[in-house]
Amino acid sequence: MPIPEDVTGEEIDKDVRQELQSLPKTLAEDVAKNLVMVARLIDEDPEGAYGYSKVALRLASRVAAVREAAGFAAYANQKYAEALAEFRAARRMTGSAELWPLMADCERGLGRPEKALDMAGAPEVHKLDKAGQVEMRLVAAGARRDMGQLDAAIVTLQSPELASNSVQPWTARLRYAYADALLAAGREGEAREWFAKAVEADRDGSTDASDRLAEMDGVEFVDAFDESDDTNGDDVDLEAVDIEDKDRDDKDRDDEDEVDEDGKG
Numbered sequence: 377m378p379i380p381e382d383v384t385g386e387e388i389d390k391d392v393r394q395e396l397q398s399l400p401k402t403l404a405e406d407v408a409k410n411l412v413m414v415a416r417l418i419d420e421d422p423e424g425a426y427g428y429s430k431v432a433l434r435l436a437s438r439v440a441a442v443r444e445a446a447g448f449a450a451y452a453n454q455k456y457a458e459a460l461a462e463f464r465a466a467r468r469m470t471g472s473a474e475l476w477p478l479m480a481d482c483e484r485g486l487g488r489p490e491k492a493l494d495m496a497g498a499p500e501v502h503k504l505d506k507a508g509q510v511e512m513r514l515v516a517a518g519a520r521r522d523m524g525q526l527d528a529a530i531v532t533l534q535s536p537e538l539a540s541n542s543v544q545p546w547t548a549r550l551r552y553a554y555a556d557a558l559l560a561a562g563r564e565g566e567a568r569e570w571f572a573k574a575v576e577a578d579r580d581g582s583t584d585a586s587d588r589l590a591e592m593d594g595v596e597f598v599d600a601f602d603e604s605d606d607t608n609g610d611d612v613d614l615e616a617v618d619i620e621d622k623d624r625d626d627k628d629r630d631d632e633d634e635v636d637e638d639g640k641g
Contacts, residue, residue: 377413377427385409392441399436407436414445422452440469451478456485473503477511481518489519510537510546514553526561533557548578552585559592568592 385408386393392411396404410432417425429442429449436442447462460482463475480495495501496516504512513532520529533554537546555570571592574585 377410377431379409379413383409383412383416385412387412388415395439395441396436398439403435407432407439407442410435411441411445414449418449418452422449425449426453426455438469440466443469444475447475447478451482454485456482460486473500474508476500476504477508477515480512480515484515484519484522489522492516492519506537507544507546510535510550513537514549517553517557521557521560526557529557530554530561543577543579548574548583548585551577552583552588555585555588564592 385405388396388408388411393408396407399407410428413428414425414432417428426449429446432442433446443462444466447459447466450456450459450462460479463479463482467473467475467479476495476498480492483489483491483495492515496512496519501509501512513535517529517532520526520532533550535550537544538550538554540547551570551574555567555574558564558570559567568589571585571589574583575589578585
């Protein structure tokens with residue numbers, strides 16, 4: 377796949393660059409460029425990112441960072457079985473539990489919420505940092521909802537992180553998930569409160585909390601520039617209006633000239 381000229385491979389994280397040092401120099405550069413393209417495209421063009429991840433995988437399948445990138449690209453394309461396999465491979469290579477929540481969410485994607493819940497109670501969870509533990513909580517709550525256990529999902533999300541007033545990278549998503557679960561359970565008043573709290577924490581627009589809040593408040597957004605929307609129900613020919621105005625002005629001037637001539641006579 378083509379690599380844009382502005383991509384050098386130097387853009388990758390230094391830890392990944394260090395991993396690639398086990399490869400011949402030219403090969404390492406090619407792999408790095410493909411990994412840069414995966415990171416660049418994964419949000420806006422996940423299918424394109426997936427294509428570049430397959431190239432990197434073909435070039436260096438024994439590099440953990442490559443397997444992890446392939447997992448993320450597959451996950452973004454909802455290829456959960458493939459993503460799970462790549463995440464497992466990366467975990468075997470590194471021994472890290474960092475990918476555990478994503479692996480559990482792949483189990484959800486494969487229709488196995490019970491397996492995701494088992495993973496939420498596994499010892500690996502205690503090895504996660506705070507962000508990873510919150511992510512695991514979100515996955516577990518999602519699994520409860522998959523199983524129709526709304527009340528249990530709500531309880532799962534209730535945590536010190538949810539109650540905290542400090543805003544962390546995960547705060548908006550945690551509050552949003554809680555609001556959404558409350559709404560699904562018919563607790564609209566509480567749901568509105570937590571959607572509002574999610575909006576307060578959502579500094580980078582990672583959720584659509586503001587839209588959900590507006591929807592609950594009955595706010596309807598109308599495109600002011602929609603040319604098909606005519607409040608009078610009639611099409612207005614602006615050119616015809618301009619001509620009529622010009623004709624009217626010309627007639628007024630002719631009338632004034634006649635008055636002036638009569639006055640002189």
